[in-house]
Amino acid sequence: MGKRQALLLILVLISGMPALADDLGSRANQAYASGDFETAARLYIEAAECNVLDTTLLYNGACSASIAGWTDEAFDLLDRAIDSGYSNADHLGKDTDLDPLRSDPRWASLIERATNAASWNDTFWNSDALVDEYSETLPEDLRIAGLSKLWSEAKFNFANFDLVPDLDIDALYLEFLPRVRAAETTPDYYLVLMEFAASLRDGHSNVYPPRPAVDQILARPAIRTRLVESRVLVIRVDDESLREAGLVPGLEVVSVDGVPAVEYGDTRIRPWQAASTPHDADVRTFEYGYLAGEAGTTLTLELQDAEGIRSTHRIRRLTWEERKGMSPPRPAFALHELPGNVLHIELNTFNEPTAYEEFLARFEEISGADALILDVRNNGGGNSTWGWNILAMLTDKPFATSSWATRLYRPTIRAWGRGEALYRPARNNLEPHGTNLYEGPVIVLTSHRTYSAAEDFSVVFDAMGRGKIVGQPTGGSTGQPLSFSLPGGGSARICTKRDRYPDGTEFIGVGIQPDIEIDPTVEDMRSGRDTVLEKALEMLGK
Numbered sequence: 001m002g003k004r005q006a007l008l009l010i011l012v013l014i015s016g017m018p019a020l021a022d023d024l025g026s027r028a029n030q031a032y033a034s035g036d037f038e039t040a041a042r043l044y045i046e047a048a049e050c051n052v053l054d055t056t057l058l059y060n061g062a063c064s065a066s067i068a069g070w071t072d073e074a075f076d077l078l079d080r081a082i083d084s085g086y087s088n089a090d091h092l093g094k095d096t097d098l099d100p101l102r103s104d105p106r107w108a109s110l111i112e113r114a115t116n117a118a119s120w121n122d123t124f125w126n127s128d129a130l131v132d133e134y135s136e137t138l139p140e141d142l143r144i145a146g147l148s149k150l151w152s153e154a155k156f157n158f159a160n161f162d163l164v165p166d167l168d169i170d171a172l173y174l175e176f177l178p179r180v181r182a183a184e185t186t187p188d189y190y191l192v193l194m195e196f197a198a199s200l201r202d203g204h205s206n207v208y209p210p211r212p213a214v215d216q217i218l219a220r221p222a223i224r225t226r227l228v229e230s231r232v233l234v235i236r237v238d239d240e241s242l243r244e245a246g247l248v249p250g251l252e253v254v255s256v257d258g259v260p261a262v263e264y265g266d267t268r269i270r271p272w273q274a275a276s277t278p279h280d281a282d283v284r285t286f287e288y289g290y291l292a293g294e295a296g297t298t299l300t301l302e303l304q305d306a307e308g309i310r311s312t313h314r315i316r317r318l319t320w321e322e323r324k325g326m327s328p329p330r331p332a333f334a335l336h337e338l339p340g341n342v343l344h345i346e347l348n349t350f351n352e353p354t355a356y357e358e359f360l361a362r363f364e365e366i367s368g369a370d371a372l373i374l375d376v377r378n379n380g381g382g383n384s385t386w387g388w389n390i391l392a393m394l395t396d397k398p399f400a401t402s403s404w405a406t407r408l409y410r411p412t413i414r415a416w417g418r419g420e421a422l423y424r425p426a427r428n429n430l431e432p433h434g435t436n437l438y439e440g441p442v443i444v445l446t447s448h449r450t451y452s453a454a455e456d457f458s459v460v461f462d463a464m465g466r467g468k469i470v471g472q473p474t475g476g477s478t479g480q481p482l483s484f485s486l487p488g489g490g491s492a493r494i495c496t497k498r499d500r501y502p503d504g505t506e507f508i509g510v511g512i513q514p515d516i517e518i519d520p521t522v523e524d525m526r527s528g529r530d531t532v533l534e535k536a537l538e539m540l541g542k
Helices: 003-015 017-034 037-050 055-068 071-083 089-094 096-101 106-125 140-157 169-182 186-198 211-217 240-244 261-268 278-288 354-361 363-367 384-391 411-415 453-464 522-527 531-541
Strands: 206-208 223-228 231-237 252-256 298-304 310-316 333-338 342-347 371-375 403-408 421-423 442-446 468-471 481-485 491-495 498-500
Touching: 017 037, 017 055, 037 055, 037 071, 055 071, 055 096, 071 096, 071 106, 089 106, 140 169, 140 186, 140 481, 140 491, 169 186, 186 206, 186 211, 223 278, 223 522, 231 261, 231 522, 252 261, 261 278, 333 354, 342 354, 342 363, 342 531, 354 363, 354 384, 371 531, 384 453, 442 453, 442 531, 453 468, 468 531
Parallel strands: 342 371, 371 442, 442 468
Antiparallel strands: 206 491, 223 231, 231 252, 252 298, 298 310, 333 342, 403 421, 403 498, 481 491
């Protein structure tokens, strides 16, 4: 065999490694779930050899080996996992799969290694040299260092530069340097950093001001607005005194301090909003960030009702403490019975396991329904696992989660003049619940506010072919953000992971497209009519 043919064979073999690791990992998961821990350990070890950068395979192999009584193999796998970057000593200490190892003399040393690795990692990337207590004005050198840290973390870690092809990150850095120098106060400085992050046009790449600065630049009145048919509507009023003064949901904001309502949002709010899609930017501008400014200051709103009658209201921006508790959060899980023995189930957050736990606890009731409508229109994300665990009760077959990639930066490879690669781990396949199975029709409702882990839920539901999606395109932003500190007590995060459908279809920067798209109208909002839910019921009736 010639050198060229040998090289081609090697490339073919290497290119097949992720798929092989995917298959082996899936089989290992099945063996683990069935209690065959020896087989699981062997398969995890084989999968890890095909994907040496995946510490999860090494860790899962160690857990299986531990339960199987393969103590030496378990310690070897944990050592390799730590050498490859695993450093969660807290999880090591709690994982019951590793209980058989704790009496071994090697255990203390292993925990110490993981703890030291985590400590070094945190100290190196978040050095105390760039930490400073909050003050109204930070030293100029520290302000520049903060911008430099934000720029460098973005340059080396941001996963979606291909979605902003017109962005020159170094030119942007030079453009913002004089603005950072000129920032007279810490709140002004953080507004500059927020605008820098917004230039990445990614909803998982943001800057968060320190708490004292929040009330100076991000305080809002106790109302919520939304852009509907290019008009700004009041959708919620949390302050009883404002309601008594006639400020109620359904009113249209005509102007703010004399500036037309849409223009006000586009010029006073939008530049600081980190968003992945135009509709994501609209949500952040006209709903989450609208009317933001300094606490205690007042705004003059010109409002108009459905009959065209106008009124003027003076409203005050409130501190975070003043607004806290005015509007209780939506419940993570809510179940409503609809005609036709249809259950409308709101899954409003995956920040904690509540939505999954409630779904599981009420499965007997749920299983008696003729159809389900799962509503993630107001779900901003959290931990994708909780949503996927719900989907595991809608199928009796293994199903694939999102595929993903991250940048693989290797200094020596760059020194050799070669390009950067992508790390694409083996695709994760999940097993069905096994005990609970709902086989009836299912529809998922989405909106522009469906985000992050709720999009991961919607992607997998769509890829499963389990039912239709009705509503609006989702926010178009998910991925693993890397968080880090900034001077003065603030922080930032940069999206490091590019997620796709299991088959590689893109949704970052565009959103998950519903099978039936419905945009609520001004009339719908004013009348309280839920046309998205109505459409889902109509489809189920047919």
